[in-house]
Amino acid sequence: xxxxxxVVGGDAAGLSAASKYTRENPDGDVVVFERGRWxxxxxxxxPYYVKGEVDRLTDLLSLSPEAAADRGIDxxxxxxxxxxxxxxxxxxxxxxxxxxxxxxxxxxxxxxxHAVTAPIDGxxxxxxxxxxxxxxxxxxxxALADPDDPAVDTSIDYVDADLVERYAAxxxxxxxxxxxxxxxxxxxxxxxRAHGVETHVFQRGDHLLSPxxxxxxxxxxxxxxxxxxxxxxxxxxxELAGGDRVEAVVHENGRVDVELALVGIGVAPNTxxxxxxxxxxxxxxAVAVDGYGRTTVENVYAAGDCAEDDHTVTGxxxxxxxxxxxxxxxxxxxxxxxxxPEPVGEVAGTAVVKAFDLEAGRVGFxxxxxxxxxxxxxxxxxxxxxxxxxxxxxxxPTTVSLTADRESGRLIGGSIVGKDRxxxxxxxxxxxxxxxxxxxxxxxxxxxxxxxFSPVWDPVLVAAKVLRxxxxx
Amino acid sequence: xxxxxxVVGGDAAGLSAASKYTRENPDGDVVVFERGRWxxxxxxxxPYYVKGEVDRLTDLLSLSPEAAADRGIDxxxxxxxxxxxxxxxxxxxxxxxxxxxxxxxxxxxxxxxHAVTAPIDGxxxxxxxxxxxxxxxxxxxxALADPDDPAVDTSIDYVDADLVERYAAxxxxxxxxxxxxxxxxxxxxxxxRAHGVETHVFQRGDHLLSPxxxxxxxxxxxxxxxxxxxxxxxxxxxELAGGDRVEAVVHENGRVDVELALVGIGVAPNTxxxxxxxxxxxxxxAVAVDGYGRTTVENVYAAGDCAEDDHTVTGxxxxxxxxxxxxxxxxxxxxxxxxxPEPVGEVAGTAVVKAFDLEAGRVGFxxxxxxxxxxxxxxxxxxxxxxxxxxxxxxxPTTVSLTADRESGRLIGGSIVGKDRxxxxxxxxxxxxxxxxxxxxxxxxxxxxxxxFSPVWDPVLVAAKVLRxxxxx
Numbered sequence: 002x003x004x005x006x007x008v009v010g011g012d013a014a015g016l017s018a019a020s021k022y023t024r025e026n027p028d029g030d031v032v033v034f035e036r037g038r039w040x041x042x043x044x045x046x047x048p049y050y051v052k053g054e055v056d057r058l059t060d061l062l063s064l065s066p067e068a069a070a071d072r073g074i075d076x077x078x079x080x081x082x083x084x085x086x087x088x089x090x091x092x093x094x095x096x097x098x099x100x101x102x103x104x105x106x107x108x109x110x111x112x113x114x115h116a117v118t119a120p121i122d123g124x125x126x127x128x129x130x131x132x133x134x135x136x137x138x139x140x141x142x143x144a145l146a147d148p149d150d151p152a153v154d155t156s157i158d159y160v161d162a163d164l165v166e167r168y169a170a171x172x173x174x175x176x177x178x179x180x181x182x183x184x185x186x187x188x189x190x191x192x193x194r195a196h197g198v199e200t201h202v203f204q205r206g207d208h209l210l211s212p213x214x215x216x217x218x219x220x221x222x223x224x225x226x227x228x229x230x231x232x233x234x235x236x237x238x239x240e241l242a243g244g245d246r247v248e249a250v251v252h253e254n255g256r257v258d259v260e261l262a263l264v265g266i267g268v269a270p271n272t273x274x275x276x277x278x279x280x281x282x283x284x285x286x287a288v289a290v291d292g293y294g295r296t297t298v299e300n301v302y303a304a305g306d307c308a309e310d311d312h313t314v315t316g317x318x319x320x321x322x323x324x325x326x327x328x329x330x331x332x333x334x335x336x337x338x339x340x341x342p343e344p345v346g347e348v349a350g351t352a353v354v355k356a357f358d359l360e361a362g363r364v365g366f367x368x369x370x371x372x373x374x375x376x377x378x379x380x381x382x383x384x385x386x387x388x389x390x391x392x393x394x395x396x397x398p399t400t401v402s403l404t405a406d407r408e409s410g411r412l413i414g415g416s417i418v419g420k421d422r423x424x425x426x427x428x429x430x431x432x433x434x435x436x437x438x439x440x441x442x443x444x445x446x447x448x449x450x451x452x453x454f455s456p457v458w459d460p461v462l463v464a465a466k467v468l469r470x471x472x473x474x
Numbered sequence: 475x476x477x478x479x480x481v482v483g484g485d486a487a488g489l490s491a492a493s494k495y496t497r498e499n500p501d502g503d504v505v506v507f508e509r510g511r512w513x514x515x516x517x518x519x520x521p522y523y524v525k526g527e528v529d530r531l532t533d534l535l536s537l538s539p540e541a542a543a544d545r546g547i548d549x550x551x552x553x554x555x556x557x558x559x560x561x562x563x564x565x566x567x568x569x570x571x572x573x574x575x576x577x578x579x580x581x582x583x584x585x586x587x588h589a590v591t592a593p594i595d596g597x598x599x600x601x602x603x604x605x606x607x608x609x610x611x612x613x614x615x616x617a618l619a620d621p622d623d624p625a626v627d628t629s630i631d632y633v634d635a636d637l638v639e640r641y642a643a644x645x646x647x648x649x650x651x652x653x654x655x656x657x658x659x660x661x662x663x664x665x666x667r668a669h670g671v672e673t674h675v676f677q678r679g680d681h682l683l684s685p686x687x688x689x690x691x692x693x694x695x696x697x698x699x700x701x702x703x704x705x706x707x708x709x710x711x712x713e714l715a716g717g718d719r720v721e722a723v724v725h726e727n728g729r730v731d732v733e734l735a736l737v738g739i740g741v742a743p744n745t746x747x748x749x750x751x752x753x754x755x756x757x758x759x760a761v762a763v764d765g766y767g768r769t770t771v772e773n774v775y776a777a778g779d780c781a782e783d784d785h786t787v788t789g790x791x792x793x794x795x796x797x798x799x800x801x802x803x804x805x806x807x808x809x810x811x812x813x814x815p816e817p818v819g820e821v822a823g824t825a826v827v828k829a830f831d832l833e834a835g836r837v838g839f840x841x842x843x844x845x846x847x848x849x850x851x852x853x854x855x856x857x858x859x860x861x862x863x864x865x866x867x868x869x870x871p872t873t874v875s876l877t878a879d880r881e882s883g884r885l886i887g888g889s890i891v892g893k894d895r896x897x898x899x900x901x902x903x904x905x906x907x908x909x910x911x912x913x914x915x916x917x918x919x920x921x922x923x924x925x926x927f928s929p930v931w932d933p934v935l936v937a938a939k940v941l942r943x944x945x946x947x
Contacts, residue, residue, distance in 0.1 A: 013930075046865055046925050060865035063930075313920060324930050325923045346918035353922040362922055392519055392533035422898050424927045428919075428934075429901040435919050436909030445819035446908055447786060448901045449826040449835055450798045452519050455898065457486075457536075457797050 004030075005075070006338050007092055007105035009082045009274070011035030012042070013324060014305025014331035015111035016064055016074070021335030023073040029339065031074055032103065034094055036081035038159040039135045040066055045324055047138035048185070051145070052192035058135055059157055085110075087278050087298045107300045107338045110280075110288060111331060112271035114306035114322050118264050121180065123241035127167075128174065128261040132185050133268070136161045143168040144261055145196045171246070174198055174260035178250040180238045182209035185265030187221060187356045190230045194357075201257055203233045203250060205266075210354065214367040216383045216402045217418040224359045233257070268322060270307040283309045285320035294334040294345045302338070304330035304345065313349035313434050314365050314413050315375050321348045350414075351431045353424040362427025365414030365434045366404055372414070378407040382468040386460040388421035390452035397421035401464035403430075403440065410439040410472055417461075422454070429461055440469045477503075478548070479811050480565055480578035482555045482747065484508030485515070486797060487778025487804035488584035489537055489547070494808030496546040502812065504547055505576065507567055509554035511632040512608045513539055518797055520611035521658070524618070525665035531608055532630055558583075560751050560771045580773045580811045583753070583761060584804060585744035587779035587795050591737050594653065596714035600640075601647065601734040605658050606741070609634045616641035617734055618669045644719070647671055647733035651723040653711045655682035658738030660694060660829045663703045667830075674730055676706045676723060678739075683827065687840040689856045689875045690891040697832045706730070741795060743780040756782045758793035767807040767818045775811070777803035777818065786822035786907050787838050787886050788848050794821045823887075824904045826897040835900025838887030838907045839877055845887070851880040855941040859933040861894035863925035870894035874937035876903075876913065883912040883945055890934075895927070902934055913942045 006022055008015045011033045019031045033040075041064040049055045059065075069076045080096030091102045116131035118124045130141050143153045143165045153169045155162035177193050179186045182204035193200040202209070202225070208218035209225070209232070222232055233252070240251040241262045249256045270287040281297040283289035288303035290296055292311060296303050306322035310330065330345040337343050353362040366372040372379035383402040389395060399419030405412050415430040417423050433443050444465035450457050458466075479495055481488045484506045492504045506513075514537040522528045532538075542549045553569030564575045589604035591597045603614050616626045616638045626642045628635035650666050652659045655677035666673040675682070675698070681691035682698070682705070695705055706725070713724040714735045722729045743760040754770040756762035761776035763769055765784060769776050779795035783803065803818040810816055826835040839845040845852035856875040862868060872892030878885050888903040890896050906916050917938035923930050931939075 043863060043865070043925065043930075045923070046863055049866060049925060054867055055865050323923070325920065328930050329918070344918070347920065349920035351920045351922050353924040353927050355924060355926045360927065364920075390516060390519055392516070392528050393522060394527055422895050424922060424924070425895050425898055426901065428899065428921045428932070429905050431920055431922070432902050432905040432909070432911075435915070436905070436911060438905075438909060442908070445802070445817070446901075447798065447820065447822035447824045447837075447904055449824050449897060449904070450518070450796070451826040451828060451897070452516065452522060453828045454826050454833065457516075457801050459901070461901075 004090070004104040004106040006031040006107045006109070007103060008033040008109045008111060009092065010111035010113055010305070011040035011076060011078065012111065012113055012305065013327040015109065016041040016069060017328045017331030018109050018111065018304065018335035018338070019069070019074045020064070020072055021332045022339050025336055025339035025341060027073065033074055033076045034080040034082050035076065035078045037134070038078055040064065040069065040076065040078065042135050047132055047135065048188035048192045050138050051142045051189065052195045053152065056152070057154060058139055058160060061135065082274060085274060085278050087280065087301060090300065107302065109334055110275065110301065110303040110307060111305045112274060112307045114268040114270050116265070117267045117269050121238055121241060121264060123243065123247070124264070126241055126243050126247045127171070127245055128247040129241050130261070130263045132189060132263060132265055135159070136164060139165050140168045141263065144171060145173055145198070147173065176201070176259045177261040177263065178203060178257065178259040180250065180262060180264045181266035183265055184210070184352070184354050187225070187354055189263055189265065190225055191355070191357050194229055200229070201231045201233060201250070201259060203236050203238045203252060205235070205237045207235050210361065212352065212367060213361055213363040214402055214416045216400050217361045217363065217416045220400060220418045221356045221359060221361060224356055228357045268306070270320065270322070272307055283318045283320070285309055285318070287320040289318060292344050293337050293342055294330050302334045304334055310345065310348040313347040317375070319348065321350050323352060349431050349434050351427060353427060355424070358420050359418060360420065360424035361416065361418040362424040363416040364427050364431045367414045367416055372404065377413055379404050379413065380407050380468065380471055382464060382471050384460065384464040384467050386458070386463040387456050388419055388423065388460065389454060390456050393452040395421060399423050399460040401460045403464045403468045405440045405468055405472060407472060410441060412438055412440055412443055426461060440465050440472060444469055477563070477577040477579040479504045479580045479582070480576055481506040481582045481584060482565065483584035483586055483778070484513035484549060484551065485584065485586055485778065486800040488582065489514040489542060490801045490804030491582050491584065491777065491808035491811070492542070492547045493537070493545055494805045495812050498809055498812035498814060500546065506547055506549045507553040507555050508549065508551045510607070511551050513537065513542065513549065513551065515608050520605055520608065521661035521665045523611050524615045524662065525668045526625065529625070530627060531612055531633060534608065555747060558747060558751050560753065560774060563773065580775065582807055583748065583774065583776040583780060584778045585747060585780045587741040587743050589738070590740045590742050594711055594714060594737060596716065596720070597737070599714055599716050599720045600644070600718055601720040602714050603734070603736045605662060605736060605738055608632070609637060612638050613641045614736065617644060618646055618671070620646065649674070649732045650734040650736065651676060651730065651732040653723065653735060653737045654739035656738055657683070657825070657827050660698070660827055662736055662738065663698055664828070664830050667702055673702070674704045674706060674723070674732065676709050676711045676725060678708070678710045680708050683834065685825065685840060686834055686836040687875055687889045689873050690834045690836065690889045693873060693891045694829045694832055694834060697829055701830045741779065743793065743795070745780055756791045756793070758782055758791070760793040762791060765817050766810050766815055767803050775807045777807055783818065783821040786820040790848070792821065794823050796825060822904050822907050824900060826900060828897070831893050832891060833893065833897035834889065834891040835897040836889040837900050837904045840875070840887045840889055845877065850886055852877050852886065853880050853941065853944055855937060855944050857933065857937040857940050859931070859936040860929050861892055861896065861933065862927060863929045866925040868894060872896050872933040874933045876937045876941045878913045878941055878945060880945060883914060885911055885913055885916055899934060913938050913945060917942055
């Protein structure tokens with residue numbers, strides 16, 4: 002009998018690969034080692050659990066350990082792969098108080114990413130959190146709740162009951178700090194405000210959601226302020242000060258007293274496991290892979306938040322740790338390992354975010370520095386147009402920014418922000434990028450028109466018209 | 475001085491052309507002859523005026539006659555072009571009690587379409603309507619209202635005050651019939667129900683909204699019934715019976731008493747004006763044009779609901795009378811006539827419709843008969859998936875049907891129906907069609923994911939996956 006397909010990491014990429022593999026090859030063996038208790042959960046849903054819109058933490062599980070077993074996956078939770086030997090084609094595993102070697106026929110490294118907290122000091126204090134993983138989410142929600150709140154549920158198998166009970170027993174905060182104004186920061190501001198706590202967001206740079214570009218950032222910032230969020234822009238936090246518990250956020254120019262601090266300043270790929278192997282990392286620091294998720298070492302694949310993908314616009318490797326691409330790459334690799342090679346697909350950097358009533362999306366190249374580095378001569382135009390016919394109730398100003406390469410006229414990126422069906426419109430641009438459309442071609446698309454959904458000229462078409470004028474001029 | 479650019483018809487295509495022409499060529503002369511009083515109005519908004527969501531009829535004007543004059547357009551309302559001489563390059567015009575010849579340098583025929591009522595008898599009776607034009611909309615709303623309703627506004631310059639006052643004076647109907655279950659029928663059912671009247675829809679075939687395909691039609695029919703609309707399917711209406719006023723709808727198998735009947739069984743292009751000219755019509759009966767809107771006669775263009783367009787998928791001429799393409803073709807022709815040739819763009823048959831809380835969209839080839847006639851071997855798969863992450867509030871079942879050509883694997887059409895941001899998702903498919911994407915390419919698009927807007931696998935991606943499986947099998 003041949004050695005099994007071994008997967009390191011039981012989240013989106015890992016379990017997608019294992020599921021697809023067993024479906025394609027029901028007689029094949031696949032073993033998944035997951036160092037934690039949780040598997041295959043919806044990371045992007047955690048702010049809504051904290052907010053209270055999602056009732057139970059287990060609602061966020063895409064695939065329970067039991068369902069994984071039913072699919073024929075040998076899933077070992079609380080088993081950590083501590084070494085990889087690509088010559089011997091084995092991994093070293095620690096779990097159940099044992100340490101053993103596991104040979105593999107094919108190996109998928111799907112170790113994910115971790116939240117970065119450096120260079121902020123004081124992270125060891127109570128009430129200092131990142132929003133990475135379901136245990137963090139459970140702890141933050143417990144910290145906001147009274148001890149008898151039914152939402153504080155320690156009956157779930159996978160939850161860190163001690164952590165949750167400890168936070169539920171503490172006095173809930175009245176003022177909280179969010180350090181970092183990215184997705185996590187913006188979504189968590191909404192979650193905290195839903196609990197009625199005073200919410201401060203600290204952003205080192207001048208813009209929230211900087212990958213979305215200036216036009217989105219400004220509208221999101223205004224809207225957050227309208228909803229009672231206090232923004233501290235251009236403000237670098239150096240320390241979470243206090244005793245056992247966080248008492249203040251310290252920044253370059255002063256301090257703000259808070260009783261809870263959530264840090265979301267970035268993530269980094271988990272690649273330590275591969276340091277002693279010949280598996281190469283890319284320039285981004287994530288694992289370099291080809292169009293089928295293959296690393297530089299035979300029979301070793303990587304996918305998800307620890308790996309690079311090829312960019313839709315440039316074809317060059319980039320590191321964009323997001324959910325769809327992790328799931329898709331995992332599934333493709335499961336199929337490839339099962340004997341039917343499938344490309345993992347490219348990544349366009351498509352992202353959408355909700356900020357209270359505002360929706361925003363972005364795709365491709367938005368930042369001119371990034372675009373120039375990729376060899377483009379970027380030109381951007383922003384247009385604000387109605388989401389519906391002007392006379393139809395619920396028409397909302399929708400700002401579309403499009404970026405093109407001056408010489409070729411090709412669309413290379415864009416963003417959209419508004420309150421009415423704004424985010425999902427980014428899919429039009431994502432499809433256009435994947436198809437190498439020029440701005441002129443975009444302008445001539447036959448997009449939907451009906452008064453309740455779009456004006457005659459959809460905001461995307463209006464923006465294309467204006468950008469095309471600029472390119473021609 | 476050269477002869478002016480003459481435009482026949484002052485609606486979307488005609489006034490878009492005239493506006494663009496004067497913008498590009500401020501010293502050029504353009505004359506627009508419109509036989510009615512209304513110009514450039516949002517036809518698609520009329521059901522919402524009748525419903526009461528749009529307050530004033532003038533809210534539906536895209537460009538008032540005064541604004542047209544400000545743009546330098548010589549707009550002559552209540553002037554009918556009754557003949558065209560393409561050899562002499564003149565048109566014969568009747569208006570202001572006169573009849574005169576108007577020479578042209580370039581001519582745009584933008585005469586629109588008219589509502590078909592044949593073979594239904596009794597259309598001369600009071601309370602028998604089509605929903606074509608703002609006078610119809612004003613009359614239907616007046617018919618539904620009490621005479622002192624402030625919505626019955628005869629103070630507007632353009633409105634047929636006699637007609638409106640006459641209908642306002644009649645007893646409002648308690649039961650109404652809609653003959654025809656297309657866009658107009660479905661939208662007007664919503665409008666009538668908003669006034670609390672008993673509403674019967676008669677559809678000759680087995681499906682409402684047949685261009686949207688079966689999966690959409692079934693959900694829309696169920697939803698209309700839920701909202702109290704009585705559907706009479708497979709039921710051909712032969713007569714609107716009564717005395718001076720409509721009293722019943724007569725069909726093959728019986729009659730239904732109603733006090734108002736609205737007929738929306740189709741439109742036909744207005745081409746009579748060209749019958750005595752060498753300008754050729756296409757197979758559809760609409761004016762044949764090339765990619766720049768040029769007819770078969772030099773210096774004569776046609777655009778809007780009277781003209782054909784090239785289809786995005788086949789490149790072959792089709793007649794799809796809808797708003798965006800009329801505006802776009804008009805604008806392109808204005809630019810071309812001004813000396814800077816611009817393609818009118820292709821038409822993908824993109825359409826969206828609201829039916830109470832349900833939204834639906836369609837694009838490209840949905841009907842297998844049509845697809846086969848165009849040379850394809852069509853394969854369709856329908857999938858119902860969530861509009862948001864399953865755990866997120868407001869997740870709604872969204873049905874996506876995709877049609878591909880078996881041999882090439884190319885996407886050739888699709889439809890979407892659901893209650894949550896369903897319609898606007900059709901733009902993703904419209905963009906994919908314009909880009910000749912295969913189903914495999916569609917499946918690998920990096921579409922948006924965030925719990926409030928889309929699950930990890932957008933319903934479009936799920937449908938692509940299933941269809942690709944079917945194509946491979």
